[in-house]
Amino acid sequence: MKDVTYIKQELFLQGLPVCEADLPYIHNIMNTINLAQTALISYCDLNSVVPITVVDKELIR
Amino acid sequence: MNDISFLTAAELAPLIKTKQLSPVELTKHMLSRVDHLDSTLHTYITPLHESALKQAREAEDLIMQDRYIGPLHGIPIGIKDNFYTKGIRTTDGSKLFADFIPNDTAAAVQKLSAAGTIMLGKLNMHELAAGLTGTNPFFGTTRNPWNIHYMPGGSSGGSAAALAAGLTTLATGTDTFGSIRLPAAMCGVYGLKPTYGLVSKYGVFPSAWSLDHAGPMARSVSDLAFMLHYMAGYDSNDPASLKVQIPDYTEDLNKGIRGIKIGIPACYFERLDSDVEKLFNHAIAILRSLGAEIIDIVIPELSMSTFSGYVTVTSEASAFHYEMLKTRSEEYSTDIRAFFLSGALTNSPQYIRAQQARRKTAMAMKKAFNDVDIILGPTIPITTPAFHEKWVEQNLEVIRRCLPFISPANLTGIPSLSVPMGLCSRGLPVGMQLMGNHLSEKRLLQVGNAWQSIKPLSIRI
Numbered sequence: 001m002k003d004v005t006y007i008k009q010e011l012f013l014q015g016l017p018v019c020e021a022d023l024p025y026i027h028n029i030m031n032t033i034n035l036a037q038t039a040l041i042s043y044c045d046l047n048s049v050v051p052i053t054v055v056d057k058e059l060i061r
Numbered sequence: 062m063n064d065i066s067f068l069t070a071a072e073l074a075p076l077i078k079t080k081q082l083s084p085v086e087l088t089k090h091m092l093s094r095v096d097h098l099d100s101t102l103h104t105y106i107t108p109l110h111e112s113a114l115k116q117a118r119e120a121e122d123l124i125m126q127d128r129y130i131g132p133l134h135g136i137p138i139g140i141k142d143n144f145y146t147k148g149i150r151t152t153d154g155s156k157l158f159a160d161f162i163p164n165d166t167a168a169a170v171q172k173l174s175a176a177g178t179i180m181l182g183k184l185n186m187h188e189l190a191a192g193l194t195g196t197n198p199f200f201g202t203t204r205n206p207w208n209i210h211y212m213p214g215g216s217s218g219g220s221a222a223a224l225a226a227g228l229t230t231l232a233t234g235t236d237t238f239g240s241i242r243l244p245a246a247m248c249g250v251y252g253l254k255p256t257y258g259l260v261s262k263y264g265v266f267p268s269a270w271s272l273d274h275a276g277p278m279a280r281s282v283s284d285l286a287f288m289l290h291y292m293a294g295y296d297s298n299d300p301a302s303l304k305v306q307i308p309d310y311t312e313d314l315n316k317g318i319r320g321i322k323i324g325i326p327a328c329y330f331e332r333l334d335s336d337v338e339k340l341f342n343h344a345i346a347i348l349r350s351l352g353a354e355i356i357d358i359v360i361p362e363l364s365m366s367t368f369s370g371y372v373t374v375t376s377e378a379s380a381f382h383y384e385m386l387k388t389r390s391e392e393y394s395t396d397i398r399a400f401f402l403s404g405a406l407t408n409s410p411q412y413i414r415a416q417q418a419r420r421k422t423a424m425a426m427k428k429a430f431n432d433v434d435i436i437l438g439p440t441i442p443i444t445t446p447a448f449h450e451k452w453v454e455q456n457l458e459v460i461r462r463c464l465p466f467i468s469p470a471n472l473t474g475i476p477s478l479s480v481p482m483g484l485c486s487r488g489l490p491v492g493m494q495l496m497g498n499h500l501s502e503k504r505l506l507q508v509g510n511a512w513q514s515i516k517p518l519s520i521r522i
Contacts, residue, residue, distance in 0.1 A: 010406055017390035017398075025399035025457060029375070030406060032461055036368035037411070040418060043365070051416030052271070052423070 003027070066094055066227030069281040073230065074132040080124060084135030088117035088179050091137045095181065095228050101209060103201035104223035106142045107150055108182035113137075116179045123177075132287050132311075134177030139229035141220050142183040143190050144170050144275070145264035153266040154186040154216070156199045156392045157385060167264030168299065169233060169275050169292045176291040181229055185219030190235055190268045191378060191397050192216060192456045193243050193463060194448075198394050202448070205248060207489050211445050212459075214244030220278045221248035231288055232278040237268040238374050238460075239441070239467030241276050242479035246440035246492025249481045249518055251509070252278040253285045256499045257474030258303035260289075261296035269377035270301075272471040282480070282510040286310040289502060308503050318511040319352030321504075322433040326360045329438030329466070336444050336485035339522050344482050344493055347515055348437075353508075356433055362425035363469055365418040370468030372407050372415040379404025396453040400460075423473040430498040435508055440492035441466050444485040470496055478505045480512050483520030490518065 004023050007030070011018045040046060065073065065087060076082035095108050120135040140146060143153045145163035152158045166174075174180065185203045187195055195203040195218025203218040205211040206226035213222040217234035221244035224232055234241035236254040245252030253276050260275045267273060277288030289310050296302045325345070333341065349355050379386070379401045386393070386401060393401070429436060441463040449455040470477035475496055482493040495512075497505045 007406060011402060014405055015387050016402060016405055017386065019390070019398070022395060022399045022402065025395065025453060026403050026406070028457065029371070029399065029403040033368065033371045033375075033403070033407060033411075036371060039364040039368055040414060042361070043418070043421065046414065046417045046421065049417045049421050049424075051413050052419045053416060 064227070065090055067280070068230070069279065069284050070133060070136045070230050070287055071281060071283040073136060074134070077124065077135045078129050084117040084120040084124070084179060085114065087135065088113050088137060088181070091181055091229065098226060098228060101204060102206060102222055102226055102228070103203045104185055104219040104226065104228055105139065105182045106152055106154070106185050106200045106219070109149065109180060113179050113181050120177055120179060130177045133173065133291065136178050136230050137181050138173060138178040138231040138233070139181050139184040139220060139223050140170055141186055141217055141233050141235060143186060143235055143266040144233055146170060146183065149183065151183065152200065153190065154188045154197055154200060157389060159199070163264070165264055168261035168296045170264070172291045173233070173288070178231065184223055184232060187215030187218060188394055188397050190216040190237060190240055190266065191400055193239060193459045194452065194456045195222070195244065196452045196456060205445060205489070207249065211447050211489055212247065214247035214445070216240040217278060218244045221245050221250050221252070224248065224250040224278060224280050231284060234276055234278045235265060235268070236274045236276060236471065237272045238370055238471055239463060241278060242440050242467060242477060242492070242494055243463060245278055245479040247445040247490065249490030250278060250280055251282055251285055252276065252479045253289065253502065253505070254470055254477045255289065255293065255502055256303070256476045258301045259500070259502070260292045261299040261302050263296050263298035267381050269374045271377060272373060274471065282506055282513050283311065283314055286314055286506050305500060310503055310506055314507060314510045316507045317352065318348070318508050321353045321435060321508060322356055323348060323353050323435045323437050324356045324358040324429060324433030325437050326358050326363060328363050333439060333442045334444050336522060337439050337442055337491055340483040340485070340491050340520070341439050341493060343520065343522070348512070351511060358429055358433065360425050360429055362422040365422055366469045366472055367465050369415040369418045369422065369472050370464045372411050373419070373472070375400060375404030376407050376412045377404070396456040400457070419472045422469060426469070426473050426475060427498065434497065434504060436496040438466060438494055439482070440479045440494045444487065444491060445489040475499055476502050476505055478509045480509050481517045483517055483522065486522055488521070
């Protein structure tokens with residue numbers, strides 16, 4: 001879980017705004033993402049899957 | 062003649078074609094309703110009285126010269142305010158773009174205009190198309206016409222509410238994580254998120270490039286078919302645009318659903334509000350009685366959709382807004398700023414793993430479509446909430462509850478049609494979504510049309 005101190009530090013290092021009022025919401029969203037990530041544990045073969053990437057067919061003609 | 066405010070395009074078209082109804086008369090009628098009702102509903106950001114009447118007069122001139130151009134000739138339409146319109150303010154529902162006037166018009170809008178539609182105005186939306194409640198502190202929060210104390214959904218909340226209130230006949234929408242389907246469900250109208258790349262996104266503000274879709278919204282399935290007929294097609298200005306043959310979506314709409322195989326993943330029965338569960342079970346029974354074969358299916362990979370959805374949306378949106386977040390952060394409302402900043406905190410491996418999970422989910426869905434024609438579920442698991450004074454928390458909570466239901470179609474690029482399923486015990490609409498394999502819009506519309514024939518908004522629990 002990413003705690004509030006880490007969130008503040010990370011935003012600051014990227015030059016992004018650190019607004020105290022935003023932090024609980026960001027913390028909440030990051031927690032939701034981290035919890036949701038546990039669903040991937042069941043798929044140990046995930047690295048055999050090529051990620052979907054933006055393939056612009058116009059560029060490879 | 063019934064109240065023309067609520068007639069569908071399919072009902073209006075013959076009246077216009079046979080000169081029983083003038084496009085000018087129709088446009089004036091709709092604009093006067095906007096003047097009368099929109100100070101409460103806030104469905105439009107920029108109504109376009111003058112240009113709409115000019116377009117209507119031009120449409121009428123053509124008809125008087127017996128030069129009728131098709132079923133959308135003279136039909137009023139509202140355009141969501143994230144579609145560029147040349148010379149007309151296009152805000153993306155945001156203070157950041159409050160004065161932005163594009164030099165070009167979105168491809169989809171160009172096509173609908175060429176089909177003869179009359180643009181009544183630019184429709185309200187959740188700020189930056191990044192929320193699901195329809196709150197907008199800058200341009201006014203859109204209200205649900207079924208009960209103004211309840212949310213219309215978002216981000217295409219203005220589109221759905223304007224349709225439900227008879228303030229337009231047709232509307233455009235965009236859908237990155239449910240933004241066509243969720244407000245359609247909450248307002249009791251029809252919305253289609255097409256296959257990724259079927260409708261050009263040229264001239265549409267990006268939210269998350271790999272998930273963004275543009276599509277039609279209307280009060281009937283046949284109107285969606287008319288709109289998609291004109292909106293779909295290859296566009297060299299959109300790198301994601303598909304080069305495929307476009308079928309006639311309006312043909313065979315009454316084919317019915319006898320023999321259609323409908324699969325319902327087990328996860329679409331989980332964590333439903335009790336009214337949604339009751340209406341969904343009722344809908345399944347009706348579909349069975351109409352001749353569909355209902356099959357229980359399991360797609361475990363759908364469990365990864367929440368992770369993939371959150372990471373992809375927040376990361377891509379955060380990339381688009383990265384510099385503006387640094388320099389103009391106070392011009393975002395709190396819910397959107399927090400959502401986008403979260404994307405700056407997810408890491409590259411998480412983003413790539415989300416894209417691996419997406420492919421795995423898409424492959425699993427493809428496999429499911431070997432056995433069924435349609436995958437069915439409630440559009441969202443909740444009934445429409447009343448507005449809460451803590452609207453930031455409320456938006457983030459609605460996203461959290463609804464993302465597992467609405468994001469799979471965006472993540473995999475499959476088409477999904479939201480149709481009304483009935484009214485909950487508080488009298489507000491509830492929706493269900495029909496998902497099909499890539500480019501199966503024609504079949505989805507046929508099934509949706511059969512469903513519409515049972516008059517779902519007359520069902521109340």
